[in-house]
Amino acid sequence: MNNYRFTISYDGSRYSGWEHQKHTDDTIQGKIEAVLAKMCDTDTVKLVGAGRTDAGVHAKAMTANALLDTTLPVREIRDYMNRYLPDDIVILEVSEASQRFHSRYNATGKTYCYTCYVGQTKPVFDRRYVTRLEGMPDIAAMNQAAAYLTGMHDFASFCGNPKMNKSTVRTVDSIRIQQKGDYLTLSFHGDGFLQHMVRIMTGTLLEVGFHRMQPNDVITILQGKKRSLAGPTAPAQGLCLIEVDYN
Amino acid sequence: MNNYRFTISYDGSRYSGWEHQKHTDDTIQGKIEAVLAKMCDTDTVKLVGAGRTDAGVHAKAMTANALLDTTLPVREIRDYMNRYLPDDIVILEVSEASQRFHSRYNATGKTYCYTCYVGQTKPVFDRRYVTRLEGMPDIAAMNQAAAYLTGMHDFASFCGNPKMNKSTVRTVDSIRIQQKGDYLTLSFHGDGFLQHMVRIMTGTLLEVGFHRMQPNDVITILQGKKRSLAGPTAPAQGLCLIEVDYN
Helix, strand or coil: CEEEEEEECHHHHHCCCCCCCCCCCCCHHHHHHHHHHHHHCCCCCCCEECCCCCCCCCEEEEEEEEEEEECCCHHHHHHHHHHHCCCCCEEEEEEEECCCCCCCEEEEEEEEEEECCCCCCCCCCCCCCCCECCCCCCCCHHHHHHHCCCCCECHCCCCCCCCCCCEEEEEEEEEEEEEEEEEEEEEEEEEECCCCCHHHHHHHHHHCCCCCCCCCCHHHHHHHHHHHCCCCCCCCCHHHEEEECCC | CCEEEEEEEEEEHHHCCCCEEECCCCCHHHHHHHHHHHHHHHCCCEEEECCCCCCCEEEEEEEEEEEEEECCCCCHHHHHHHHCCCCCEEEEEEEECCCCCCCCCHHHHHCEEEEEEEECCCCCCCCCCEECCCCCCCHHHHHHHHHHCCCCEEEHCCCCCCCCCCCCCCEEEEEEEECCEEEEEEEECCCCCCCCCEEEHHHHHHHCCCCCCCCCCCHHHHHHHHHHHHCCCCCCCHHEEEEEEEC
């Protein structure tokens, strides 16, 4: 069996997230595994994703890999998958990888982008990919707070999983906040992110942006290591996994 | 009653077009009139649109007008409408117009854009707004054909309404064909367009682009004044009304 690497783009709006779940097959992983199993004429295929996006979260370029028993050239694998996958999931690229390539363990970094709409009316054509804010937040204050989040920290207060029993230390290299017309984007780059971490960071930065928290409250939140100290989890639909890095 | 002018953006995917129809209220005009009637606490409001987009066609900025009996300021009218309209219809602007302003009779020009996806896979995030082509057409040939379409002509061969009993003479000022990455756009500006005219021009230009017609076949098609001579009607979803001009 060869190890294949996939670059995948999806609109997560109607899915229960990336990862398989017991009581539904409405997951990105499930949809892709079903098509691969059909293609290889086998019962099950195990697809490993670089991360697990939440229900409603999108991806421009998720990376995943799977061991497949097939003689099809990579381009035909890609075309086969795109023919049978629904319209909101697309395989951008398929390549052969070394047997040791593991999309999650080998990932060295990830970029996520959170998009807010700050216009006076409503967004129409990208309404499924943005979160609408009721005004323009204070970007200078958000940048101050973002500076406190940047670096290596214990992000326990920014973890949505109360039963997390592994390390909650992560390094966030950069947080870039940009306004372009009616859109405000928050781009996060780091070595890895805990469950809901990007959405809780976004929710907290927006609390600061609307002056319901002070920028240096972030220091206390990090030190406290309690989820309840941080801001709300921003809605899933504004979040998109942009890229996964490998060395 | 004051005459109000509206600038409207909509995703036409799930509608039966702009114009009211007898057996369905799933039209953009119908949705907006219902909200205006509610706002003015009256039985019916007549909204006049600058044109009638087909089922599935989108608009970035349609113009319409209506006589309304209301004391609300224009900004509150806009906000009220956006609160009650579905997510895929948005009122960008409301302004007071002179009593004589008529969005259709006073329109002096329109811009439409037809967007094709020419990438190797599938578009995900804008899949509802593009038409996918099975390859890259010959743009030079399309430009040659477009030159024959430009100018004042009898566009009877490009009219989707077989019972059209008014003039089918229109002036197309410009047709711009541009490739940007995986997208090919065809922008049309003219004084007005017949039913399906932009889609039939697009379908015909694509026939030329894929060498199933010659550029100068367009001359014969125009002269023949028969719908059957032109190419197919390109799918609705790739078409968007960009702007309506007024002097």
